[in-house]
């Protein structure tokens with residue numbers, strides 16, 4: 001089967017009085033529109049990994065994630081789309097939620113595992129699939145050099161130059177790929193990486209691991225809102241206001257924190273007047289379903 005999706009990821013301008021006041025233009029690249037489930041950076045990250053699996057004659061994707069993992073869900077949907085079997089090894093006790101429901105709906109087989117065993121993924125893979133010539137290992141979060149290569153292709157789609165590019169970071173693979181793409185194209189947009197974890201400084205090592213050459217970029221570690229998956233009322237309020245003013249869905253784990261940072265930095269005059277700023281919408285909006293109770297009902 002031809003492993004391919006037509007990329008539809010337009011750039012939309014975000015109109016806001018704040019940006020008019022500060023004399024900047026802000027745009028968002030809609031990678032969330034690439035596919036309803038294999039959303040955003042997850043398709044870019046999977047593309048060359050699936051091509052590799054196919055080239056090796058593998059027919060069964062085995063990957064790892066938490067119970068709310070966008071990577072797990074994207075892999076389930078991509079496997080269904082391109083004719084692979086899929087197994088997801090899920091961290092923690094057996095449970096049910098909307099993400100896992102959608103994984104199963106796409107035919108992914110789920111195996112739950114205790115947190116101790118989850119630390120050693122190659123050992124887990126061997127426990128269930130040693131000697132299985134069909135099975136193909138994909139690391140947690142889909143992190144790999146092939147994944148970074150897929151993400152670097154975003155840069156060639158840009159039709160104008162930007163002074164700043166903003167992107168949320170989990171494993172840092174997407175950030176590394178985009179930075180590589182900028183360097184390859186000879187563009188000097190300032191890249192702004194937004195780790196969504198507490199003490200996110202460690203993400204520099206993760207990003208640098210997949211860079212094809214040393215690069216300068218900004219790391220904004222102060223926008224984690226308490227840690228991975230954590231929220232505050234201020235973040236939730238920001239997300240509600242953003243969605244209702246723009247019609248663009250964002251969620252609290254990644255894109256909400258990244259855009260909050262962009263607005264906050266704009267308010268603090270971080271950007272020179274005249275700057276053009278591009279935010280990458282990395283998708284993940286199904287994650288909203290796991291956080292409904294955090295939002296106001298009125």
Ligand SMILES: *Cc1c(COP(=O)(O)O)cnc(C)c1O
Pocket residue numbers: 040041042070071141168169170171172173174175254255282283284285
């Ligand atoms: C997975 C994910 C990220 C993080 O991508 P990395 O390559 O792991 O840094 C960012 N945003 C969303 C919505 C994601 O699902």
